[in-house]
Every structure is written in structure tokens, then in C-alpha cells.
Amino acid sequence: MKMVFLQLGQSLIQRDGDRxxxxxxxxxxxxxxxxxxKRMIVEAWEAGCDCVKFQKSCLSAKFTKSAxxxxxxxxxSWGKTYGEHKAFLEFSMEQYKDIQEFCxxxxxxxxxxxxxVVSLHQMDSMNVPFIKIGSGDANNFPLLKQAAALxxxxxxxxxxxxFETVDRIVQIMExxxxxxxxxxxxxxxxxxxxxxxxxxxxxxxxEKYPNIVIGYSGHEMGIEISTAAVLLGARIVERHFTLDxxxxxxxxxxxLEPLQMKNLxxxxxxxxxxxxxxxxxxxxxxxxxxxESADVRxxxxxxxxxxxxxxxxxxxxxxxxxxxxxxxxxxxGHIISPADLCVKVSEPNGISxxxxxxxxxxxxxxxxxxxxxxxxxxxxxxx
Numbered sequence: 001m002k003m004v005f006l007q008l009g010q011s012l013i014q015r016d017g018d019r020x021x022x023x024x025x026x027x028x029x030x031x032x033x034x035x036x037x038k039r040m041i042v043e044a045w046e047a048g049c050d051c052v053k054f055q056k057s058c059l060s061a062k063f064t065k066s067a068x069x070x071x072x073x074x075x076x077s078w079g080k081t082y083g084e085h086k087a088f089l090e091f092s093m094e095q096y097k098d099i100q101e102f103c104x105x106x107x108x109x110x111x112x113x114x115x116x117v118v119s120l121h122q123m124d125s126m127n128v129p130f131i132k133i134g135s136g137d138a139n140n141f142p143l144l145k146q147a148a149a150l151x152x153x154x155x156x157x158x159x160x161x162x163f164e165t166v167d168r169i170v171q172i173m174e175x176x177x178x179x180x181x182x183x184x185x186x187x188x189x190x191x192x193x194x195x196x197x198x199x200x201x202x203x204x205x206x207e208k209y210p211n212i213v214i215g216y217s218g219h220e221m222g223i224e225i226s227t228a229a230v231l232l233g234a235r236i237v238e239r240h241f242t243l244d245x246x247x248x249x250x251x252x253x254x255x256l257e258p259l260q261m262k263n264l265x266x267x268x269x270x271x272x273x274x275x276x277x278x279x280x281x282x283x284x285x286x287x288x289x290x291x292e293s294a295d296v297r298x299x300x301x302x303x304x305x306x307x308x309x310x311x312x313x314x315x316x317x318x319x320x321x322x323x324x325x326x327x328x329x330x331x332x333g334h335i336i337s338p339a340d341l342c343v344k345v346s347e348p349n350g351i352s353x354x355x356x357x358x359x360x361x362x363x364x365x366x367x368x369x370x371x372x373x374x375x376x377x378x379x380x381x382x383x
Contacts, residue, residue, distance in 0.1 A: 004235075006153060006182050006213040009109045009129030011050055011233050013182075015206075015213045018275040020268045020355060022231055024049040025217075026240035027113075027251055028089040029167070029211045032078065036243070037091075038102055044241055045259040048265035051109035053132055056096070058118035059086055062324055064371045067347040076250045091123060100126060116344075117143050132238075135159030135188045135217075136320045138169060139354035140287050148176035154271045155236060156181060157217045159188030160204075160317045163307035164352050170209060182236055183209065186217040187230070189312040191254035191264040196312045197225055197299035199282075202232040204305045219254045223264040224290050224300045230268055230275070231286045239264065320345055326368045336379070346373040 004015035010238060013021050024377040030037035037054075038255060044052050051298035068083030078088035091099070096112070103110035113132040114120035123131050130153040139145050140160045144168055147154055154173075158166050166183065173181055185202045197220055205214045215236030216229035226237055242255035256264065274281070274289070282287070283300045290296045301309075309317070322344040338360055343353045350373025351359060 002211075004211050004213060006180055008051070008153060008155075008236075011109075013213055015235060016233070017235065018272045019235070020275075021050045021215075022048070022238045022265055022268065023051045023053050023236065023238040024256075025053045025054045025238055026241055029240065029242045029247070029249060029251055029255060030054075030089075030091075031247065031249065034091070034095055034098065037099060040241060040243060041099070041103060041108065043243065044261065045108045047107045047258055047262035049108065049241075050259065050268075051111060051129070052103060054091070054096070054099070054110075054112040055115060055134075056123055057086065057090060057115040058111040058122075059083060059090065061116035061118040062345060064210060064323075064344050064346045064373070066371075067345050070347050073298060074131060076248055083236065096126065100128075107268070114143075114147070117146055120147055120150075126187050128152065129349055130189070132153050133157065135161065135186050135325065136316075136322060136345075139165050139352065141172060141354070141356055142167065142338075144172045144339075148173050148178040148181075151180075155180040155215065156176070156186060157184040157186040157238075157240075158307060159186035159217070159318065160309050160313045160321065162309055163208075166205075166229065167305050168354070170212070175339060179211075182213040182215050184215040184217040184236065184238065185234070187219065187310060187313060188217050189310070190279040190288075190316065190318040192219045193220050193312070194220060194225060194295040194298035195301065196310060198302045198310070199225065199229055199232055199299050200302040200305055201307055202229060202234055204307065206233045218293075220299070222295065223256065223260055223267060224293045224296050227267050227271070228286050228290060228296045228299060230271060231281055231289065233280075237268065239263075277318050283364065321349060324351040324353060324359055324374045325350065326370050326372050326374065328370050330364055332364055332367045336360055336362050336364065338358045341374075342371075344371075348373060350374045356383045 007014045072082040079085040100110045109129045111128040113134045133156040135157040145171045216234035217238040218226045240255035242252045322343045
């Protein structure tokens with residue numbers, strides 16, 4: 001049998017091996033403080049995590065001007081507008097280099113999600129062990145094509161996506177002869193209720209893509225469901241991480257605190273003998289192993305085995321889903337080419353990013369200004 005593996009830093013992760021790579025996603029739970037970020041790194045290292053992951057954005061490349069200018073003054077806001085809020089939480093490249101060196105002294109991997117093309121190449125220049133492509137960019141085909149051309153491994157989440165989009169991700173990778181990437185089952189709902197976790201989709205991903213390492217990026221409360229994901233075949237586990245779940249910020253509530261993260265890592269390591277077995281566990285056996293947990297029982301149910309976008313993900317999709325926008329001023333009558341389009345978070349949302357190939361070649365029935373979203377009624381669909 002062919003061994004399928006993915007090298008992440010010094011860790012060799014086999015698709016069906018007993019080694020599980022655990023990522024503590026700090027994201028922007030550092031509250032914009034380098035000192036807090038370093039404290040979180042120490043806590044993740046002490047918990048036994050393999051990697052700490054942040055989120056890297058070039059705001060003008062990720063968001064349209066209208067998205068950055070929208071009012072944002074809720075209880076989790078760090079600014080009067082969404083742009084001010086995001087700028088407050090964004091570290092500079094110099095700060096990320098400082099963080100990377102700090103991680104090296106501890107012996108824990110450092111990386112970040114690349115939220116746009118600019119950030120993708122910035123992270124690649126830092127020689128990180130892998131680059132994360134978040135669910136919000138899983139349908140951003142131009143970014144994925146550039147990512148596929150890199151030698152750096154990729155870990156790609158699949159929240160808010162259909163099985164057709166997941167298939168397209170794999171096609172893009174294979175067309176570029178990209179083999180060093182993993183797919184993560186993910187549900188983009190914060191927090192994710194157990195009945196929405198749909199863990200059997202890990203089995204679907206494993207069956208459909210036998211030459212790819214499969215992982216799980218969880219947003220549920222607690223650790224049992226993530227442990228069940230490992231028993232189903234996830235060999236990379238990513239969980240949001242915080243020092244205190246009561247802190248300001250929308251991600252803290254679905255994050256693990258240090259003791260929870262340590263318990264997750266210890267729990268996964270205790271499964272090593274089980275993971276070594278050549279016999280796959282049944283769902284009933286997994287439930288029994290995890291003390292008949294009702295949450296696990298619900299998470300192991302699945303409305304449909306194939307990947308779909310779920311109703312609970314629509315809020316995240318509406319807020320952070322990527323849209324096709326004009327890369328420059330486009331006149332009425334113009335035939336759209338790939339160079340005319342960017343993929344960004346827009347306010348309002350326009351045509352979803354995965355339809356880029358359907359839009360190319362259509363003729364505009366009205367002019368569209370640079371950085372404005374495109375809508376289907378902007379173009380002639382009868383060409």
C-alpha cells in the first residue's frame with residue numbers, strides 16, 4: 001500500500017499513521033498585543049501543540065474600500081469602522097518575524113493563514129512550515145492557483161464550500177503538480193453546535209481523496225468532538241486558542257483555554273495504540289470510547305455524506321465570503337477578462353468567488369468602477 005504523507009516542518013504526518021499534528025490557532029485572539037501573543041505561544045507550547053497559527057491580511061487586498069469603511073461599533077470592535085478594527089488587530093511583517101524567532105527558541109512551529117495574495121507571498125518569503133488557506137478563500141481560485149505554484153506545503157480548510165468546490169481545489173492542486181497539501185473538514189459556524197459538526201464528512205473526504213492527508217478544523221465547544229475527528233481519520237487538528245474565553249472578541253467563545261488544549265493534546269496522544277490499528281473504528285465504537293458523550297453522538301450524525309454549505313454557515317459567508325470585484329474601471333460593453341477581476345470581501349456582497357470562470361467572457365451592460373462588486377445584472381448572460 002502506498003504511504004501518503006505530508007511533511008510539516010520537522011513532523012512527518014502520515015494519512016493513516018498514529019501521529020497527529022495539533023495547531024493552536026491564535027488568529028487575532030492576541031488583542032493586537034505582541035506581549036499577549038508571546039504569552040499565548042508559551043501556553044500553546046506547554047500544552048504540547050506542534051504549531052501556533054496567526055492570521056495575515058493585507059487589508060486593501062482582502063477588503064474593498066466599502067467593506068473597510070462600514071460602521072463597526074459593537075461590543076467586539078476595536079475601532080469605529082471595520083477597517084480600523086482590523087488594522088488594530090493586524091501585526092506588521094516585522095512583528096511576525098519577531099514572533100517567528102520567538103517560536104524558534106521554544107521549538108514550536110509558526111505560521112499564519114494567508115487571507116489574500118499579498119499575504120500569501122509574504123508568508124512564503126518567511127519559509128514557514130506550511131501556509132494555511134482558510135475556508136473564506138477555499139473558493140478563491142486565483143489565490144489557490146498562486147498557492148499551488150509554491151513549494152511551501154498548504155493546509156486548506158473547506159468550510160462554507162460544496163463538494164464541487166472541494167473538487168475544484170483538488171483539480172487546481174493537481175494541475176500544478178502540487179502534492180504537498182492537506183484538506184481540512186470544517187464548519188464555519190462560531191461556535192458550531194454538535195449536530196452541525198457533521199464529522200462523517202471526514203470519511204467522505206478520505207474515501208474521495210485517497211492520496212491526500214485529511215484534517216479537522218473545529219469551532220465547537222470542548223474537546224471531545226475533535227478527539228472523535230481523530231478517531232475518524234483526521235491527522236491534523238486545528239482549534240482556536242485563547243487565554244480567556246471571556247475576553248473581548250468574537251473568536252474567544254469557540255476557543256480552547258490552555259488547560260483544555262493540554263487535555264486535547266494528551267487525549268489525542270493516548271489514542272496512539274488505537275490509531276495504530278489496521279481496523280477502522282465504527283461510529284458506535286467511537287461513541288463508546290468517548291464515554292457515550294451526547295455531543296459526540298450528535299456530531300457523528302450527518303444530514304448528507306457529501307460536502308454542502310450548511311445553513312449555520314450563512315452568517316459567516318455573508319460577513320466574510322469572497323466576492324468578485326472590478327480590478328479597474330470597466331466600461332459598459334466591455335468583455336470581462338481574468339485581469340479585470342479581483343476577489344475580495346465586499347460590502348455589499350456580489351457574485352460569489354467560485355463563479356469566476358462563468359463571469360469571464362461576459363459583456364458588461366453597465367459600467368463598473370474599480371473595487372466595486374459585480375452582480376449578474378451587470379452583464380449579458382446570453383453571449
